Amino acid sequence: MYCDYLVQILTARVYDVAHESPLELAPNLTARLGNTLLLKREDMQPVFSFKLRGAYNKMINLPGDVLAKGVITASAGNHAQGVALAAQRLGVRAVIVMPVTTPKVKVNAVHAQGAEVQLYGDTYDEAYAYARQLETNHGLTFIHPFDDPHVIAGQGTIGMEILRQYQQPIHGIFVAIGGGGLISGIAAYVKRLRPEIKIIGVEPVDADAMSQSLRAGKRVRLPQVGLFADGVAVREVGEETFRLCQSYVDEVILVDTDAICAAIKDVFVDTRSILEPSGALAIAGAKAYVEREHIHQQTLVAVACGANMNFDRLRFVAERAEFGEDREAIFAVTIPEEPGSLLRFCECIGKHNLTEFNYRIADQNNAHIFVGLQIQNRQDARVMAEKFEAFGFPTLDLTDDELTKLHLRHMVGGHSSLAHNELLYRFEFPERPGALMEFVTSMSPDWNISLFHYRNHGADYGRIVVGVQVPPNEMHQWQTFLDGLGYRYWNESQNPAYQLFLGG
Numbered sequence: 001m002y003c004d005y006l007v008q009i010l011t012a013r014v015y016d017v018a019h020e021s022p023l024e025l026a027p028n029l030t031a032r033l034g035n036t037l038l039l040k041r042e043d044m045q046p047v048f049s050f051k052l053r054g055a056y057n058k059m060i061n062l063p064g065d066v067l068a069k070g071v072i073t074a075s076a077g078n079h080a081q082g083v084a085l086a087a088q089r090l091g092v093r094a095v096i097v098m099p100v101t102t103p104k105v106k107v108n109a110v111h112a113q114g115a116e117v118q119l120y121g122d123t124y125d126e127a128y129a130y131a132r133q134l135e136t137n138h139g140l141t142f143i144h145p146f147d148d149p150h151v152i153a154g155q156g157t158i159g160m161e162i163l164r165q166y167q168q169p170i171h172g173i174f175v176a177i178g179g180g181g182l183i184s185g186i187a188a189y190v191k192r193l194r195p196e197i198k199i200i201g202v203e204p205v206d207a208d209a210m211s212q213s214l215r216a217g218k219r220v221r222l223p224q225v226g227l228f229a230d231g232v233a234v235r236e237v238g239e240e241t242f243r244l245c246q247s248y249v250d251e252v253i254l255v256d257t258d259a260i261c262a263a264i265k266d267v268f269v270d271t272r273s274i275l276e277p278s279g280a281l282a283i284a285g286a287k288a289y290v291e292r293e294h295i296h297q298q299t300l301v302a303v304a305c306g307a308n309m310n311f312d313r314l315r316f317v318a319e320r321a322e323f324g325e326d327r328e329a330i331f332a333v334t335i336p337e338e339p340g341s342l343l344r345f346c347e348c349i350g351k352h353n354l355t356e357f358n359y360r361i362a363d364q365n366n367a368h369i370f371v372g373l374q375i376q377n378r379q380d381a382r383v384m385a386e387k388f389e390a391f392g393f394p395t396l397d398l399t400d401d402e403l404t405k406l407h408l409r410h411m412v413g414g415h416s417s418l419a420h421n422e423l424l425y426r427f428e429f430p431e432r433p434g435a436l437m438e439f440v441t442s443m444s445p446d447w448n449i450s451l452f453h454y455r456n457h458g459a460d461y462g463r464i465v466v467g468v469q470v471p472p473n474e475m476h477q478w479q480t481f482l483d484g485l486g487y488r489y490w491n492e493s494q495n496p497a498y499q500l501f502l503g504g
Contacts, residue, residue, distance in 0.1 A: 147238025156185025
């Protein structure tokens with residue numbers, strides 16, 4: 001059915017609950033990027049995200065008798081808070097189904113709005129399926145997080161505000177994409193009035209459903225999604241949002257976790273506000289775009305779309321932000337195990353600030369040193385690695401190695417002559433009570449665990465690295481175990497960093 005989104009957005013009922021959020025200059029980012037960067041501060045809404053716009057607009061347009069029976073939705077958090085607040089204002093019942101991996105800050109916020117919360121499933125898709133069952137069983141009306149014209153129009157009021165607040169030329173507007181409701185609404189409005197403005201979506205590299213769908217020319221369902229940016233962890237975009245993005249979105253940029261963490265830090269420096277990972281996606285995308293296109297003295301707008309950050313994640317964000325902004329490099333450097341070689345190594349480092357230094361004697365001929373250095377940019381890291389090599393020190397640049405960044409940097413120095421037939425694997429599992437013990441008890445008692453490292457990073461997924469002694473004649477049983485486990489895993493047995501620091 002045809003929908004005139006310009007009319008729908010202009011007449012949307014959002015300001016009963018939302019306010020016109022500021023469009024603010026990010027001075028430090030502007031100076032660094034050589035372009036004017038404006039932040040659309042949707043993180044300053046009453047529920048700390050844009051989601052209440054679409055939720056309220058949908059609910060206020062329901063027939064009175066339908067609304068009176070109550071509403072239900074599934075959400076990782078921000079849409080849930082929008083529905084809960086809208087229901088509270090309208091005096092109706094709201095049931096919210098949330099994945100069990102949802103950050104506690106979001107669960108508590110929904111409770112505080114008076115909604116009924118049910119935790120179900122590890123992913124949004126599982127929560128969604130359960131909510132649709134409850135919808136039928138209890139006669140409630142489902143409020144879709146993104147794939148609904150009224151929801152899309154509510155989010156589109158952000159585009160209306162941007163054009164009203166800044167009437168000078170704009171090169172591009174950067175918008176996070178999950179299911180596509182936010183970017184669809186903004187694009188539908190902006191492209192009707194200012195078609196020269198680029199609308200650029202931003203997705204995590206491990207949750208890129210819209211990017212893949214646009215390339216394929218049809219909606220693509222991802223087999224799994226990364227959960228660090230939980231607000232956009234959607235396996236399949238909406239039908240209507242996909243149609244609108246095909247028509248109006250110029251491109252989609254992908255960014256990794258480190259880039260998102262760096263963007264969170266950047267916004268904090270400029271505003272002293274802490275965005276959640278999905279809330280910082282647009283900023284990370286704008287930075288990547290400027291670096292790729294080498295543009296100068298243009299005006300860019302990034303929608304800071306949410307600030308419901310789980311406090312426990314801040315440690316992980318702080319650790320990874322340095323990598324995301326190319327301010328730290330880590331290396332494995334091999335030097336001769338002889339007097340004076342360590343002094344030569346320190347002379348090679350020169351005036352670079354050390355961020356980490358780990359060493360343990362393990363070999364009569366060579367010493368393997370794990371070192372972190374402050375750098376100015378990625379090229380600086382390459383120059384440093386070449387300098388080590390020139391001094392006669394074999395060097396591995398581990399700055400982009402996920403195993404090293406998550407685990408090995410915290411556990412260097414563990415060679416063992418007893419670790420025969422050792423396999424090293426990384427695993428991810430939903431971070432919920434009992435999940436770690438379930439993993440341990442599911443393993444065969446005949447396989448000896450020779451190495452185990454786990455650290456809670458405050459993320460939705462727990463990460464462990466395990467060394468297991470599996471006899472060669474039991475490799476088939478081991479693979480059967482892996483296939484039936486249901487967790488993501490990576491074989492790191494041939495990882496060069498593991499061979500240097502931990503290999504048996």
